[in-house]
Amino acid sequence: KAGVTQTPRYLIKTRGQQVTLSCSPISGHRSVSWYQQTPGQGLQFLFEYFSETQRNKGNFPGRFSGRQFSNSRSEMNVSTLELGDSALYLCASSLVSGESSYEQYFGPGTRLTVT
């Protein structure tokens, strides 16, 4: 079974621009979560989507948004990019959400550099 895929793998943007990252979960997985990884803040939860609905949201500004499509693929968007948005963005998929004990599987990430 194919793993979680993320596109693009690398991205360079300029301050003020916007960016869209894509994530395709493992086949059959309906939950997709997004995380930001930086050297200073570590791994931080952005949001989770399940059945096209946002289930949970981390402590990030409104410039960070996401959505999920009916095939469970997800996108996240960052508008008005700032230098501090440079990070590795990781997507994770899980079979279900809620109180299940299923683990999450991570994609390879998208490395975003803002100049």
Add this chain to the structure above:
Amino acid sequence: AQSVAQPEDQVNVAEGNPLTVKCTYSVSGNPYLFWYVQYPNRGLQFLLKYITGDNLVKGSYGFEAEFNKSQTSFHLKKPSALVSDSALYFCAVRAPFSGGYNKLIFGAGTRLAVHP
């Protein structure tokens, strides 16, 4: 507030020796606990989880972890380290019964260096 602590930035161990990577947590309710490993320029790879039951859980690549409720700890162990185990290890907690759904709270990570 929910949190995870990994008190060691780096752990050094000789190949063939046992290794331990420490993790303590603070979360309300019954947590789900996880260990992930990250190799350079890669995403996180799932190693093992504790949900309930036996306090010693076994995972991938010979790793195991011991859950200790009284000490709120979930230390990762391996009886005999390999050079290829050198990587960044993350402990994570999920609090699904507190409305956390699939949100993982991660520790800062511990870099494991196994020397030949």
